[in-house]
Amino acid sequence: MKRHLISAADLTRDDAVLILDTAEEMARVADRPIKKLPTLRGLTICNLFFEDSTRTRISFEAAEKRLSADVINFAAKGSSVSKGESLKDTAQTLEAMGVDAVVIRHHASGAPYRLATSGWIDAPVINAGDGTHEHPTQALLDAFTMRRRLVGRDAGLGKDLNGRRITLVGDVLHSRVARSNVQLLHTLGAEVTLVAPPTLVPVGVENWPCEISYGLDEVLPKSDAVMMLRVQRERMNAAFFPTEREYSRRYGLDAARMAKMPEHAIVMHPGPMVRGMEITAEVADSDRCTVVEQVANGVSIRMAVLYLLLGGSEPAVTTPAAARTEENK
Amino acid sequence: MDSTTSQVSADEEMRPVLEAQDIARVLTRIAHEIVERAKGADDVVLLGIPTRGVYLARRLAAKLEEITGTKIPVGSLDITMYRDDLRLKPARAIGRTEIPGDGIDGRLVVLLDDVLFSGRTIRAALDALGDIGRPRAVQLAVLVDRGHRELPIRADYVGKNLPTSLRETVKVQLQEEDGRDAVLLGQRTAQAAGQ
Numbered sequence A: 001m002k003r004h005l006i007s008a009a010d011l012t013r014d015d016a017v018l019i020l021d022t023a024e025e026m027a028r029v030a031d032r033p034i035k036k037l038p039t040l041r042g043l044t045i046c047n048l049f050f051e052d053s054t055r056t057r058i059s060f061e062a063a064e065k066r067l068s069a070d071v072i073n074f075a076a077k078g079s080s081v082s083k084g085e086s087l088k089d090t091a092q093t094l095e096a097m098g099v100d101a102v103v104i105r106h107h108a109s110g111a112p113y114r115l116a117t118s119g120w121i122d123a124p125v126i127n128a129g130d131g132t133h134e135h136p137t138q139a140l141l142d143a144f145t146m147r148r149r150l151v152g153r154d155a156g157l158g159k160d161l162n163g164r165r166i167t168l169v170g171d172v173l174h175s176r177v178a179r180s181n182v183q184l185l186h187t188l189g190a191e192v193t194l195v196a197p198p199t200l201v202p203v204g205v206e207n208w209p210c211e212i213s214y215g216l217d218e219v220l221p222k223s224d225a226v227m228m229l230r231v232q233r234e235r236m237n238a239a240f241f242p243t244e245r246e247y248s249r250r251y252g253l254d255a256a257r258m259a260k261m262p263e264h265a266i267v268m269h270p271g272p273m274v275r276g277m278e279i280t281a282e283v284a285d286s287d288r289c290t291v292v293e294q295v296a297n298g299v300s301i302r303m304a305v306l307y308l309l310l311g312g313s314e315p316a317v318t319t320p321a322a323a324r325t326e327e328n329k
Numbered sequence B: 001m002d003s004t005t006s007q008v009s010a011d012e013e014m015r016p017v018l019e020a021q022d023i024a025r026v027l028t029r030i031a032h033e034i035v036e037r038a039k040g041a042d043d044v045v046l047l048g049i050p051t052r053g054v055y056l057a058r059r060l061a062a063k064l065e066e067i068t069g070t071k072i073p074v075g076s077l078d079i080t081m082y083r084d085d086l087r088l089k090p091a092r093a094i095g096r097t098e099i100p101g102d103g104i105d106g107r108l109v110v111l112l113d114d115v116l117f118s119g120r121t122i123r124a125a126l127d128a129l130g131d132i133g134r135p136r137a138v139q140l141a142v143l144v145d146r147g148h149r150e151l152p153i154r155a156d157y158v159g160k161n162l163p164t165s166l167r168e169t170v171k172v173q174l175q176e177e178d179g180r181d182a183v184l185l186g187q188r189t190a191q192a193a194g195q
Helices: A013-029 A055-066 A083-097 A111-117 A136-150 A176-187 A216-222 A244-251 A291-310 B005-013 B020-037 B052-068 B120-132
Strands: A044-049 A070-075 A101-106 A125-130 A165-169 A191-195 A211-213 A225-228 A266-268 B015-018 B044-048 B074-076 B108-116 B137-145 B157-161 B168-173 B182-187
Touching: A013 A136, A013 A176, A013 A291, A044 A055, A044 A083, A055 A070, A055 A101, A055 A125, A055 A136, A055 A291, A070 A083, A083 A101, A083 A111, A101 A111, A101 A291, A111 A125, A125 A136, A125 A291, A136 A176, A136 A225, A136 A266, A136 A291, A165 A176, A165 A216, A176 A191, A191 A216, A211 A216, B015 B020, B015 B137, B015 B157, B020 B052, B020 B137, B020 B157, B020 B182, B044 B052, B052 B074, B052 B108, B052 B137, B108 B120, B108 B168, B120 B137, B137 B168
Parallel strands: A044 A070, A044 A101, A101 A125, A165 A191, A165 A225, A191 A211, A225 A266, B044 B074, B044 B108, B108 B137, B137 B157
Antiparallel strands: B015 B182, B168 B182
16 A cells, blocks of 8 residues: 555555455444554544544544544644645644644645645645545545445455446535545446536546436436535535526435435435435435445544554555464464 | 465475374364363353464364354454554554454453464453453463463463474464465575564
8 A cells, every 4th residue: 555545546456445344344343342442552643624524533533542543633724824835834843743644634635645745744644635636535435335235244345346336426526525436436346427417527527437427317227326415515616506406406316216226225425414405304314325324434444544554664565364474473 | 374375385395293183183182171171161252363263263162062062152353453563564454353242251261373472462362352351261272382482471272382493483274274284394484584
């Protein structure tokens, strides 16, 4: 594995499967009386959040604490100083404090890459979402949820998502979740279809490893998992569709549309949901909707990523599960 | 223990100290010893340390069932996350931890491993057990004790005591993982010494 996790494209198939398999083991820790492992004791991890976040920050914090790391939470509301400079100052402060890893969320696409490659800081960098670019750990927890539901908890070990048909619906243009998911799902062998209004499809999408469709109803019967994306008003600076009602009618998931999906198919959402907009309350509360599972799986996935990047002298070397050598028995 | 391709060719240079029937015999003896010491093995839980310890635990459970007529719970206990040498090597893939349904609280836990060497693995296993529950007692069964302990740890049940030098290497092969049962003794290669 690479030293940083900036993009889902950084992961090979074997890396991704190793993370998913490791997360399966991490999930078992949550069932124990003592939900803690001593693995990262003595390491300091900084959660550097330049953008509001609830579930991702709490999820990373829970993962770090379950692995016994020392956690520093740094919430930096967007400053007026030019981004490169303020990020540099912050990075050098963290370097001086001796942090061992940085988890960064930033409103500017590319900020984690800048931090990882600028030489300002020596620690591994994990991208917790940057602008409209990527959110790799979200894609990993989504893939983990799909593998569990579609392949099985034990049956899925060592396997990818080969041949599964995944549909992402909604505001693809502003969605870092969609970008990371398309990359990772393609790496894992899934067939991805994007469904969105033409105004919310990014330029250059024809180069992405996926299909594009503008009609939801014809894609639903051919989907194993349907991921609804939130319409990101906070990133919009123009009118992308006439009215919310029209968007809901064409691209929202209600019970009637869910009935068109195959029996085994699941409904996913990265959260936060806007009920009544991209998903109705009835669908959100149904057994087929995995939103709450995704949150629980997020902690396991982030524990796995942190362990594989920081748990040794260097990131995990991706080979088939190696047994122990006699030298260290 | 690793079974890398380079070591496969080295297998021929290794001398077998236990063959398949010897391994079956010592496991039968250990099963009888457990029943004798635990006065019937009613509350015994067997936990194997991956990889080969798990197969040994399953075989031992089958022998205990033959002797006592009762089903013995078997599980696995991966100790990777509790190792004291994690920072010395790249992060490793973690193995499976599977605790039997009734847990380990108040039970007699018998840990199973293939080779007892420095004792650090068992130290890690004791830490891991402490996070999972509170057994009545913990005992250790190993197929081979090759000496060179670095911690005050000893086995309760030993298949074979095998005095070795640090220049030698001990390799356990089991049918389930390696296609045959054997304990092999050989000279440590320069490559293995550097591992």
